[in-house]
Every structure is written in structure tokens, then in C-alpha cells.
Amino acid sequence: MVLNALEENVDDSDTIKKSLLKDIEVLNETVVKIKIEAIEKVTSLIYNSKRTYIIGFESTSRSIAGYYLRHCKPGDVVIGISFGQGMRLTVDALKKVQAKGVTTVAITDSEVSPLLEFADHKLVTAICGEFVYSSSVSAFSIANTIIQQFIKMGGEKSATHLRELQQQMDDLNVWY
Numbered sequence: 001m002v003l004n005a006l007e008e009n010v011d012d013s014d015t016i017k018k019s020l021l022k023d024i025e026v027l028n029e030t031v032v033k034i035k036i037e038a039i040e041k042v043t044s045l046i047y048n049s050k051r052t053y054i055i056g057f058e059s060t061s062r063s064i065a066g067y068y069l070r071h072c073k074p075g076d077v078v079i080g081i082s083f084g085q086g087m088r089l090t091v092d093a094l095k096k097v098q099a100k101g102v103t104t105v106a107i108t109d110s111e112v113s114p115l116l117e118f119a120d121h122k123l124v125t126a127i128c129g130e131f132v133y134s135s136s137v138s139a140f141s142i143a144n145t146i147i148q149q150f151i152k153m154g155g156e157k158s159a160t161h162l163r164e165l166q167q168q169m170d171d172l173n174v175w176y
Contacts, residue, residue: 019135022135023135023137025126026126026127026138027126027141029125029127030126030138030141030142032126033125034123034124034125034142038121038122039123039149042079042146043146043149043150043153044153045077045103045105046077046079046105046146046150047154049075049076049077049103051072051075051076053068053072053078053079055069055079055080055089055090055093055094056079056080056081056087056107066093069093072097072102073100073101074100074101074102076102077102077103077104078093078094078102078103078105079104079105079106079107080106080107080118080119081107081108082106082107082113082115083108083109083113083136090115091114091115091118094115098119103120103121104118104119105120105122105123106119106121106122106124107123107142108124108125109125109126109127109138110124110127111124123142125138125139125141125142126138
């Protein structure tokens with residue numbers, strides 16, 4: 001869509017509307033495609049893990065990712081997020097930590113993503129992009145769903161923690 005707009009010199013307002021509508025379409029397709037049990041399982045794994053690492057989104061720094069992933073071990077969870085062909089750094093990192101016995105999760109938009117080969121648990125969303133750039137809307141939606149499940153799983157403990165966090169934000173005058 002973005003490349004087509006550049007090549008065809010499409011009006012900006014049309015491009016904006018088409019982009020937003022495409023994101024809505026991707027979210028609707030993700031709702032149909034995603035396996036609810038898989039989200040519940042991944043949420044439980046993260047909730048009960050010692051530490052959770054998230055890598056990917058086409059922006060993970062090699063040195064930062066390498067530093068943190070050296071310290072992960074069984075009992076931890078590493079979530080790799082990559083769309084399209086699969087970012088080499090993300091795929092290689094998931095492969096290395098899986099070999100160490102760390103639980104791995106993939107969030108991707110393709111049933112043939114190389115990331116899936118090294119994932120113990122797979123969350124496959126609807127296809128997000130048409131060119132080099134892919135929309136992140138489905139991954140953010142999955143992340144938001146997992147956060148909502150955390151809150152539900154934590155019950156009153158989660159509610160108390162959220163109230164404390166809100167009070168800290170208020171005390172620090174974070175919001176206008």
C-alpha cells in the first residue's frame with residue numbers, strides 16, 4: 001500500500017484512510033486466525049516465568065540483545081517478534097536460547113516464518129504488510145491481550161499493583 005501510494009502519487013488523505021482501514025482489516029483477520037488457547041498458554045508461561053525477554057520488532061540492537069540473552073536460562077521466556085521473512089537477528093537469537101533450554105515464543109504473521117522453527121509456542125497473526133515495512137498493529141494487539149490476561153490472572157494482587165503504579169505516576173506528576 002505504501003509503495004503503491006508512492007508510485008501512483010495518491011492523495012495523502014486517501015493513503016491515511018487506506019492505512020487505517022488496512023489495520024482494522026488485519027485486526028479482524030487476527031481475531032479469526034489467532035488461537036485463544038495459545039494466548040492463554042503464553043500468558044501463563046510469562047506470568048510464571050522467572051524473567052521474560054522480548055526481542056525483535058526489527059529494531060533490537062545486536063549488542064543489547066546479546067548481552068541480555070546471555071543471561072537467560074531455563075525458567076525464563078524469550079518472545080521473538082518478527083514479520084515478513086523474519087529478521088535474521090531475531091531468528092538466530094531464538095535458536096540460541098532454545099538450545100539453552102529456555103522457553104521460546106514467536107509472534108509473527110506467517111505460517112512459514114523461520115522464527116517458528118525455534119519457537120516452543122507460536123502466535124501467528126494475520127499478514128500485516130505488503131513491502132519491507134509491516135504494520136505492528138496485530139503484535140501490539142496481542143501484547144495488549146496478554147497484559148489484560150495478566151491483570152485477570154493476578155486478581156486483587158494485580159489491582160493493588162495497578163493502584164500503586166497509578167499513585168506513583170500521580171506523585172511524580174507524570175501526566176498533564
